[in-house]
Amino acid sequence: MGLKLTDTFVKGFIGNEEVSCMKAQAETAYMQLMRGDSQGNDYLGWVKLPENYDKDEFSRIKIAAEKIKKSCDVFVVIGIGGSYLGARAAIEFVKSPIYNNLKKDTPDIYFAGNNISPTALSELVSICEGKDVCINVISKSGTTTEPAIAFRVFKSMLVDKYGEAEAVKRIFVTTDKCRGTLKEFSDKAGYETFVVPDDVGGRFSVLTAVGLLPIAVAGIDIDAMMKGAADAMNKYTSSSFLEENEALKYAVLRNILYRKGKCTEILVGYEPYALMFNEWWKQLYGESEGKDKKGIFPASVVFSTDLHSLGQYIQDGQRNLFETVVKVCDPGTSFIIPNDPANVDGLNFIAGKDLDFVNKTAMLATLMAHNDGGVPNILIELDDRTAYSFGYIVYFFEFACGVSGYMLGVNPFNQPGVEAYKKNMFALLGKPGYEKEGEALRKRAGI
Ligand code: PA5
Numbered sequence: 001m002g003l004k005l006t007d008t009f010v011k012g013f014i015g016n017e018e019v020s021c022m023k024a025q026a027e028t029a030y031m032q033l034m035r036g037d038s039q040g041n042d043y044l045g046w047v048k049l050p051e052n053y054d055k056d057e058f059s060r061i062k063i064a065a066e067k068i069k070k071s072c073d074v075f076v077v078i079g080i081g082g083s084y085l086g087a088r089a090a091i092e093f094v095k096s097p098i099y100n101n102l103k104k105d106t107p108d109i110y111f112a113g114n115n116i117s118p119t120a121l122s123e124l125v126s127i128c129e130g131k132d133v134c135i136n137v138i139s140k141s142g143t144t145t146e147p148a149i150a151f152r153v154f155k156s157m158l159v160d161k162y163g164e165a166e167a168v169k170r171i172f173v174t175t176d177k178c179r180g181t182l183k184e185f186s187d188k189a190g191y192e193t194f195v196v197p198d199d200v201g202g203r204f205s206v207l208t209a210v211g212l213l214p215i216a217v218a219g220i221d222i223d224a225m226m227k228g229a230a231d232a233m234n235k236y237t238s239s240s241f242l243e244e245n246e247a248l249k250y251a252v253l254r255n256i257l258y259r260k261g262k263c264t265e266i267l268v269g270y271e272p273y274a275l276m277f278n279e280w281w282k283q284l285y286g287e288s289e290g291k292d293k294k295g296i297f298p299a300s301v302v303f304s305t306d307l308h309s310l311g312q313y314i315q316d317g318q319r320n321l322f323e324t325v326v327k328v329c330d331p332g333t334s335f336i337i338p339n340d341p342a343n344v345d346g347l348n349f350i351a352g353k354d355l356d357f358v359n360k361t362a363m364l365a366t367l368m369a370h371n372d373g374g375v376p377n378i379l380i381e382l383d384d385r386t387a388y389s390f391g392y393i394v395y396f397f398e399f400a401c402g403v404s405g406y407m408l409g410v411n412p413f414n415q416p417g418v419e420a421y422k423k424n425m426f427a428l429l430g431k432p433g434y435e436k437e438g439e440a441l442r443k444r445a446g447i
Contacts, residue, residue, distance in 0.1 A: 002228075002231060002232065002235065002382075002383065002389075002392050003232070003246065003380060003381065003382050003383075003389075003392055003393060003396055004246070004380070004381040005246040005249055005250055005378065005379070005380050005381075006378075006379040006380075006381065007249070007253060007378065007379075008379065009367050009368075009371050009376065009377035009378070009379060010253055010257075010322075010376045010377065010378055012371065012376075013257065013260070013322075013376040014253065014256050014257070014260075014376070018256050019242070019252060019253075019256065022252045022255060022256055022407075023242050023252070025252075025255075025407050026240075026242060026248045026251055026252045026255075026403060026407060027240045027241075027242075027248075028406075029251070029402075029403045029404075029405075029406035029407045030240040030245075030248055030403055031240060032406045033047065033399075033402045033403060033406065034047075034237065034240075038406060039406075039410075039411035039412075039413070040411040040412060040413030040414055042198075042199055042413075043199055043200065043201045043204070043413035043414075044199060044402075044413070045197045045198070045199030045200040045204075046199075046200050046201075046204035046205070046207070046398055047233075047237065047399075047402070048233070049197075049200065049207055049208070049229075049233075050207060050226055050229035050230035050232070050233045050391070050395060051230050051233065053207070053208070053226070054195070057194060057195060057209060058212070058222075058226075060192075060194070061194065061209055061212050061213050061216055061222070062216060062222070064172055064192060064194075064213060065213060065216035065217045068107065068134045068136075068172070068217050069105075069106055069107060069217060069219075071132060071134060071169075071170065072107050072131075072132040072133050072134040072170070073107055073108060073131040073132045073133070074107055074108050074109075074110060074127065074128055074131045074132070074133045074134075075107040075108070075109045075110075075133075075134050075135070075136070075214070075217050076109075076110050076111075076112050076124065076128070076133060076134075076135045076136070076150075076154055077109060077110070077111050077112070077135075077136050077138065077214045078111075078112045078113035078135060078136065078137040078138065078139075078147045078150045078151050078154065079111075079113055079114065079137070079138035079139060079147050079174075079210070080113055080114040080115075080139075080144055080146045080147055081114075081202050081203070081283060081287075081418075082140075082201065082202020082203040082204070082205050082206075082210070082283060082287075083138040083139055083140065083144075083147065083174075083196075083202055083205070083210055084111050084113075084114050084138065085203075085206075085276070085279055085280040085283050086205065086206025086207075086210065086211040086280050086394070087111075087206065087210070087211045087213075087214035087215055088111055088214075088276045088279075088280075089206070089276040089277040089279065089280035090206065090211060090215045090218075090220060090225070090387075090390055091109060091214065091215060091218045091220070091276075092273050092275065092276040092277070093273050093274065093276070093277045093385055093390055094215075094218075094220050094385060094386065094387050094390050095218055095219070095220065096273060097272045097273050097275060097276070099218065104219065105219070106217060106218055106219040107134070107217065109214060109217065109218055110124055110127065112124050112147075112150040112154065113137070113146045113147030113148075113149065113150030113151065114146060114147075115146060116145070116146055116149070121149075121150060121153060125153065125157065128154075128157065133154070133157070133158060133161070133170065134170040134171075134172065135151075135154045135155075135158065135170065135171055135172065136172040136173070136174060136213055136214060136217075137150075137151045137154075137171070137172075137173050137174070137175075137182070138173075138174040138175070138196075138210050139174075139175055139182055140175060140176055140180075140196040140202055140205075140210075141176070141180060142175050142176065142180035142181050142182025142183065142185075143180070143181065143182075145422070145425070155167070155171065158170050158171065168189060168190045168191060171186075171189075171191045171192075172191065172192050172193075172194070172213065173186040173191045173192070173193045173194070174193070174194040174195070174196060174209045174210055174213065175193065175194075175195075175196060176195070176196055176198070177195045177196075177197070177198060194209030194213060195208070195209060196208060196209070196210055201413055201414075201415075203283050203284045203287050203288065204284070204398055204413075206280070206394055207225070207226065207229055207391065207394065207395075212225075220387050221387045222387070224386065224387040224388045224391070225387040225388065225390055225391035226391060227388055227391065228386075228387065228388035228389055228390065228391030228392035228394075228395075229391035229392065229394060229395040230391075231388075231392060232391070232392040232393075232394075232395035232396050232399070233395055233399075236248075236395070236396065236399045236400075237399070246396070247396050247399040247400040247403065248400070248403055250324075250378065250380070250396075250400045250404075251400045251401075251403040251404035251407055252407075253378055254296060254322070254324075254378070254404060255404060255407045255408065257322045257376055258296050258408075261320055262296075262320055262321060262322045262376065263296055263297060263320050264296065264297045264298075264299055264320055264321045264322075265285070265296045265297070265298055265299065265321075265322055265323070265324060266299045266300060266301055266314065266321060266322070266323045266324070267281050267282070267298065267299070267300040267301075267323075267324050267326065268300070268301055268302075268303055268323050268324065268325040268326065269300070269301075269302050269303070269326055270302070270303050270304070270325075270327070270328070270359055270360075270362070270363050271302070271328065271331070271359075271385075272302060272305070273385065274302055274326065274328075275300075275302050277326075278300030278301075278302070279300070281298065281300070281397055282298040282299070282300055284397060284398065284401050285298040285397075285401055285404075286298045287415045287418070288401050288402075288404075288405045288410075288412040288413070289401075289404065289405050289408055289410060289412060290417070291410050291411070291414075291416070291417060292409075292410050294408055294409070294410060295408065295410070301314075303362065303363070303366060304359070304362050304366075307362075307366065311366075314370055314373070314375060315369060315370060315373040315375075316373055319374045319375070321375055322375060322376040322377070322378070323370060323375055323376070323377045323378070324377075324378045324379075324380060325363065325367060325377055325378070325379050325380065326380050326382060326393070327360075327363060327379060327380065327381045327382065328382050328383075328384060328385050328389075329381055329382065329383055329384065330383060330384040330385075331356045331359075331384075331385070332384060332385055332386075333356075334354050334355075334356070335354065335355040335356075336352060336353070336354060336355075337350055337351050337352065337353055337354075337355060337358070338351060339351035339352065367379065380393075380396075423437065424437075424441055427440075427441050428441055428442070
């Protein structure tokens with residue numbers, strides 16, 4: 001099956017005629033994406049990527065992953081935004097959110113360079129003490145501040161620990177093919193390098209070396225992941241008819257809801273392993289659509305946990321929300337609820353039942369309660385949490401995002417807004433060349 005989209009819990013909010021009206025727009029957006037003749041068309045490498053990827057590099061990724069597995073206890077993945085979210089999402093989704101605590105024959109994996117926290121960095125440095133370490137720095141531009149600082153720290157840690165010659169063998173770099181200082185530096189230093197393709201933006205890069213190397217190090221089957229993505233690609237790129245294409249349908253439903261004032265979409269998962277997948281999805285949609293003063297704000301929750309914190313708002317707060325629920329049909333694990341002779345909690349009526357049955361019942365109950373509270377719910381059902389299914393749903397959301405962005409009338413493949421804070425930060429930090437801006441900002445802040 002792969003993936004199924006159900007609109008049962010949206011029907012009360014959207015009329016059939018609204019869907020029919022939007023059909024033509026969806027088909028146009030689909031054609032824009034397929035022909036590659038619209039805004040951002042130099043960043044469409046991800047569309048055919050699941051089949052059209054560098055097979056030699058793919059083999060090198062597998063070889064490097066085996067080398068890394070054999071030579072370290074701790075693998076530090078340095079990157080931010082699209083240069084880390086996909087890998088982390090995959091590892092947590094397919095393996096576990098507590099992957100590092102599991103019994104395994106693969107290294108612990110930590111993510112660095114995705115914040116500017118002195119605490120996080122020093123904690124990770126101390127975790128590495130006495131351990132064998134390899135690192136993978138991932139930065140398309142090679143100049144992003146957060147990973148660049150972390151790279152300095154871990155590079156010098158490796159050199160101090162192993163000496164220059166051995167450190168070189170433990171540093172893996174994923175960056176632009178030929179441009180940029182990181183590529184130049186890596187070639188001179190002799191690090192093994194992998195490519196972020198020119199025509200694939202960070203948030204669409206999980207199926208390139210950006211995601212694949214860390215994912216392979218975690219012991220996840222990257223062939224199966226690419227196969228899932230390829231099957232999804234063949235499905236969603238083969239028809240512009242709404243009735244046959246669930247990615248288009250998702251784009252249509254969310255655009256109708258947005259035009260009716262539902263300007264926040266909450267991606268809902270029902271397992272802790274969904275948390276980082278939600279973060280990946282938030283970047284994909286937030287950075288692709290939030291521009292020109294438009295766009296749905298992407299939020300996320302993990303239920304039932306967040307039903308006890310955000311549940312009240314979703315049920316009863318401002319009615320500008322809709323939810324997209326990702327149901328993973330087969331949890332892959334069974335856990336039977338024990339009988340308790342004392343029955344203090346009165347729950348013996350579910351003793352002997354599988355916990356997943358209760359989780360799925362909570363899902364259905366919540367879908368209907370939120371619906372009754374005025375929240376449309378799009379339901380997406382995924383077979384399971386295998387590498388194949390992960391690749392499948394990644395491609396589904398990527399393709400729907402491209403269509404949805406074009407329907408919204410924005411360029412879904414740029415991110416000009418990300419630069420504003422960087423400019424101010426450099427000016428305030430005193431970066432050469434930013435003197436005037438720095439002075440103006442300090443005056444404005446009264447410092
Ligand atoms: O999606 C994007 O383009 C961004 O999130 C980037 O991935 C992020 O800013 C990191 O950039 P870089 O890979 O150049 O360090």
